[in-house]
Amino acid sequence: MMKAAKLPRVIPVFPLPGALLFPRARLPLHIFEPRYLQMVEDCMATPERLIGMVQPITESRLSAIGCAGRLTAFSEMEDGRYMITLTGISRFRIGAEVNGFAPYRSFEVSWDSFAADLGRAEHDPALDRAAFMALLRRYFDNVGFETDWDSLHGADDELLINSLSMLAPFDPEDKQALLEAPSLSTRRETLVTLMEFALHGGTNEEMM
Incomplete structure (x- = not known):
């Protein structure tokens, strides 16, 4: 486990x-x-091997909060592409951009x-797993998703909620x-609201 220092x-x-990306995901x-590709190569040359995942707002503006992941798996394809895996470490708040020579x-x-x-x-002590899974099944049926229900039923609170959010x-x-939710319980409540809203045919404009 990486230390704050x-x-x-x-x-x-x-x-x-x-x-x-969420911590531990x-x-x-x-x-x-x-x-x-250059970013990945430069990342692998650092001791921390961290890359920050951020939601863009526009082409130049980024969301204020992202999550950094440690590069924990890497493979190179024959055509030069990379397949990598990031393991979530911590969320962060973006500050000033650092200008340099990197692309x-x-x-x-x-x-x-x-x-x-x-x-x-994290754990979610208020999670009603039976009700949550019933809602999730209705939502997945609505959007045409298939999943391994046995694995979902056996997943711990954090893995279940964060994986679904992703x-x-x-x-x-x-x-x-979902990323900015201050606790796992708040994230689950937000996730429930989004799924229920989708099932009722709501739009983002109505939600706002």
């Missing part, structure tokens, strides 16, 4: 709409753009508000709300 103050960021990525963007970041991310897995086809704004 070991977290760097400047990290490269990968803005990818709809791609969420794993995110597989297919890297093919030249600038991000990708790097930022000063603050980890101060997210000390709990470096601790043990995989569900919500809009980037909704994904960001």
Whole structure:
């Protein structure tokens, strides 16, 4: 487990709409753009091997909060593309952009508000698993998702809620709300609201 004192103050960021990472979760990525191929190569040369996943707002503006992952798996394809896996370490707040010669963007970041991310897995004591799974089944049927229900039933609270937050086809704004939830219980409540809203045929404009 990485200690707060070991977290760097400047990290490269990968803005990818709809791609969420949470502490202790794993995110597989297919890297093919030249600038991000360079980012991966530079990342592997650092002791921390961290990349920050961030939701873009526009082409130039990024969301204020992202999550950094440690590069824990890497393979190179015959055509030069990379398949990597990031394991979530901690969320961060974006600060000033650091200008340099790299083709990708790097930022000063603050980890101060997210000390709990470096601790043990969270639990959701208010989770009614039977009701939650029933809602989830209705939602998956509605969006045409298939899953391994036995694995979901056996997953611990954090793995269940965070994995669903990462995989569900919500809009980037909704994904960001899930990422910024201050606790696992709040994230689960947000997830329930989003699924119920989708089942009732709501739109983002109505939600706002």
